[in-house]
Amino acid sequence: MALLPRDHQTKADIYGAIRWPLRLTRWGMVAEQATRAFWPLWSIIFVVLGLLMLGLQDMVATEWVWAAGAAFGLAALWALVRGARQFHWPARDEALQRLDGTLRGNPIQAALDQQAIGTDDPASGAVWLAHQKRMRDRLKKAKAAEPDLRVAKADPYALRYVAVLTLSVALLFGSFMRVQSVTSMGAGGPDLAQGPTWEGWMEPPRYTRLPSIYLNDIIAPSLDVPEGAQITLRMYGEVGALTVTEDVSGRPIPEDGMLETAQEFEVVRSGALTIDGPGGRIWQIALIPDASPTVARDGEIEVSYEGESEIPFAATDDHGVVGGMARFELVLADVDRRYGRSIDPEQRPVLEVPLSMPISGSRADFTEMLVANFSLHPWANLPVRLELEVEDARGQKGYSEPEVLNLPGRRFFDPVAAAVIEQRQALLWNRVNAADSALILRAITHRSDALFRKPEHAQQLRDILKEMEQYASLGLTDEQQDDLAQRMWDLALELEEGDLQDALERLQRAQERLAEAMKNGASDQEIAELMQELREATDDYLRQLAQQQRQQAEQNPEMQQQGDPQSMMEMSQNDLQEMMDRIQELMEQGRMAEAMEALEQLQQMMENMQVTEGQGQGGQSPGEQAMEGLSETLRDQQGLSDEAFRDLQEQFNPGQGQRGEQQGQQGDGQQQQGQGQQQGEGQGEGEQQGAGEQQGADGQGGDGQSLEDSLADRQQALRNELNRQRRNLPGQGTEQGDAAADALRRAEEAMDGAEEALRDGELADAIGRQSEAMEALREGLRNLGEALAQQQQQNQGQQGMAEGGDPSQQRDPLGRNAGTTGQVGTDEGLLQGEDVYRRARELLDELRRRSGDADRPTAELEYLERLLDRF
Structure with missing residues (x-):
């Protein structure tokens, strides 16, 4: 074998070491050249292929x-x-060269180099050989150079990506079968030689979210098609070789069939679709109908104090509702046509309000709330015909049953404000009433000193009156009519809402009316109504007082530090509610002298009250007030249910009701001790005895009223109170807040059923409905607590905490919440079972058993002894 020269042997070794990296690098360079040179060509091919696959x-x-x-x-x-x-x-x-450039020190070129000088020097040769060895070692780490396939400079508009996108869409939604259809165009197409062919597609409406179907792949004789689907057919080959016969579109079909080579029609009914000819098919089309949407009002309409109405409605559709409208039309026949409405009203368009749709989730079956304030509309509080309309994606519409109701709007109770609003509505009814309205308003302003609390209110009314008389003589324009109506509305708001002094006057009037009712021996129903009026007036006064003090604190921050804390008596909303409940209880028991004394104490405290902000200073947030109010309602409902149960026992087992009543007195005394009310047993027994004397042995309540009717009246008052609390419920709009509102709505419905059962004498049914109400109240309290906890977490760090932390987060010895006011006891419903007294005895027996176990730790035994001493 011939030996290669040394330099050839060296190059062979070098190239052998980098053979594959060099080969891959060269192939990468070929790819670079092909990409940069031919990217327009493959882009054009991609576009043409994509358009053909899509069937353009x-x-x-x-x-x-x-x-x-x-x-x-x-x-x-x-x-x-x-x-x-x-x-x-x-x-x-x-x-x-490309590969050598990717290596450190260009080892390939260095390995191929030869020593130029110093070849005769052994030291220099040794250095050269070491350098060569180091370079050849680096060749072992050689890797192929990555190709640079970027052509952005040559394609600044990224047309190649448009081509790739077109082909991708064609691969997803097109078919390679469509490409061959282009060969049939022209006289010499291959289809003439191969025979006639066809293609078909069924495309459901987009809102059904169903996929398109390629009819050539459907071998089955039947096909389910949604209503409104589009069927597209394409026939290739000799014209007339393939014909289409169908009765699903409703279009007229000739006897010899449809001969057009391209057909599109919509499926509107069940029937048959036939393609006659070579390779033809027949399908029995089963129509999937698209049902029309439905809508109906769901629940009672609620109107807030400010006039904002909530109209619940429920809508359904098989594929989802896309929109809706509520229409209000004046029912002229039901309108009281006296006074300013004796003439015909001005023509006004039907009031249309869009229905709110769910933002997320399915619209196939949902319940929503139409929230709007119609107080400013000329038809406010007048009979209107309400009709709800919803529409689906196909354009089908569903309507609710028309119903006649009063258009919800704000009510005004101040006499002057109500008179101004009445004349405002007369002016909007027909501008011809301007002269008569001006005459009535002039009569109101004649004794302005006695009617208006502030002189500026009387002056505002005089200015409105002056302009109204001037406009009436010349004829009111639309702008003048709207301007006068808005000014009269603003004046009525000021007269109705007033200020702190007005709220105090309303509170004093409510107290005076209640005092007169006590003196004149009012019935339980009248007392309940007057107490409700007093509660509302108290809430209004506290709200006005808090607002005024908040404004004063913003204007003068030093005012927050004024006052002697030692001389100030702190009271929570819960304390006020307990005082009013105590007054009502005393009146119902006939102890009018004590009730009058308690009412005078309440009146003095309200006049000298100063509202403080913050949880640690006796003030409360709206959420805490709602929690305490609902807790009090739950306790009242529990007491009412206990009385109904004792009455039921007395009916079937005479004498058992009195023993149960004595046990109830003991349980009530323990509960009052747990709440820190410090009432003695003798007092509790006296109250129960007084109640028993008032009811009498014959089961009659006060004023000859039957026992069932008395309980029903109290149940009605309790339901009205829950309705008021539910309207002012905080946390609305959140998941837990809406759940709490729904639970309270169910509680109110159960209370209504209990009231009807009590009036019918069905005590067993009434107790069952009362149990449902208590369970719904407990659920509402839990949901509201979760909503307030989330709100507190969101606002953490923004609201100051009183020293010692948040009282609502503190725990008592049993690990329960200490209550929203920090008082000893809890707002939680602890008595979840029906047999309350048996459960209490079991708890006491368990405490005694554990306290007698000497093996328990000393700290635990002392703790158990404290509990036994207390309870």
């Missing part, structure tokens, strides 16, 4: 297809010539 050639005339084909053909030829000119096959030396 079947949607336009043949001439356009030929014109586009010629244009794409010329573009492809240009791209091919351009690519051929720009393409350069990389040489081996170029690949070697």
Whole structure:
């Protein structure tokens, strides 16, 4: 075997070490050249292939297809010539240089070099050999250079990505079968030789979210098609070789069938679809009907104090509702046509309000609330015909049953404000009433000193009156009518809401009316109504007082530090409610002297009250007030249910009700001790005895009223109180807040059923409904507590805490919440079972058993002894 010279042997070794990296680098350079040279060509090919797969050639005339084909053909030829000119096959030396550039120190070139000087010097030769060895070691780490396939500079508009996107869409939604249809265009197409063919697609409406179906793949004789689906058919080959017969679209079909080569029709009914001819098919089309949407009002309409109404409605549709409208039309026949409405009203369009749709989730079956304030509308508080309308994606509409109701609006209780609003509505009813309204308003302003609390209110009314009389003589324009109506509305708001002094006057009037009722021996129903009026007036006064002090604190921050804390008596909303409950209880028991004394104490405290902000200073947030009010309602409902149960026992087992009543007195005394009310047993027994004497042995309540009716009246008052609390419930809009509102709504419905059962004498049914109400109240309290806890977490760090932390987060010895006011006891409903007294005895027995176990720790035994001493 012939031996190679040393330098050839050296090069062979070097090239052998980098053979594959060099080869891959060269192939990468070939890919670079091909990509940069031919990217226009493959972009054109991708676009043409994508358009053919999508069937664009079947949607336009043949001439356009030929014109586009010629244009794409010329573009492809240009791209091919351009690519051929720009393409350069990389040489081996170029690949070697590219690979050598990726290695540190260019080891390939260094390994191929020869020593130029110092060949006769042994030391210099040794250094050269060491350098050569180090370079060859680096060759072992050689890797192929990555190709640079970027052509952004050559394609600044990214046309290549448009081509890739077109092909991707065609692969997803098109078919390679459609490409062959282009060969059938023209007289010499292959379809003439192969025979007639066809293609078909069924495309459901988009709102059904169903996929399209390629009919050529459907072998089954039946096909379920949603209503409104679009069927597209394409016939290729000799005209007339394939005909279409169908009765699903409702269009007229000739006896010999449809001969058009391209057909599109909509499925509107069940029937048969037949393609006659070679390779034809027949399908029995079963129509899936698209049902019309339905809508109905769901629940009672609620109107807030400010006049904002909530109209619940429920809507359904098989594919989802897309929109809706509520229409209000004046029912002229039901309107009281006296006074300012004796003449015909001005023509006004039907009031239309869009229905709110769910933002997320399914719209196939949902319940929503139409929230709007119609107080400013001329038809406010007048009979209107309400009709709800919803529409689905197909355009079908569903309507609710028309119903006549009063258009919800704000009510005004101040006499002067109500008179101004009445004349405002007369002016909006017909501007011809301007002269008569001005005359009535002038009569009101005649004794302004006695009617208006502030002189500026009387002056505002005089200004409105002056302009109204001036406009009435010349004829009111639309702008003048609207301006006067708005000014009269603003004045009525000021007269109705007033200020702190007005709220105090309303509170004093409510107290005076209640005092007169005590003196005159009012019935339980009248007392309940007057107490409700007093509660509302108290809440209004506290709200006005807090608002005034908040404004004063903002204007003068030093006022927060004024006052002697030692001389100030702190009271919570819960304390006020307990005092009013105590007054009502005393009146119902006939102890009017004590009730009068308690009412005078309440009146003095309200007049000298100062509201403080913050949880640690006796003030409360709206959420805490709601929690305490609901807790009190739950306790009242529990007491009412206990009385009904004792009455039921007395009916079937005479004498058992009194023993149960004594146990109830003991349980009530323990509960009062747990709440820190410090009432003695003798007092509790006296109250129960007084109640028993009032009811009498014959089961009659006060004023000859039956026992069931008395309980029903109290149940009604309790339901009204819950309705008021539910309207002012905080946390609305959140998931827990809405759940709490729903639970309280169910509690109110159960209370209503209990009231009806009590009036019918069905005590067993009433107790069952009362249990449902208590369970719903407990659920509402839990949900409201979760909503307030989330709100507190969101606002953490923004609201100051009193020293010692949040009282609502503190725990008593049993691990329960200490209550929203920090008082000893809890607002939680602890008595979840029906047999309350048995459960209490079991708890006491368990405490005694554990306290007698000497093996328990000393701290635990002392704790148990404290509990036994207390309870």
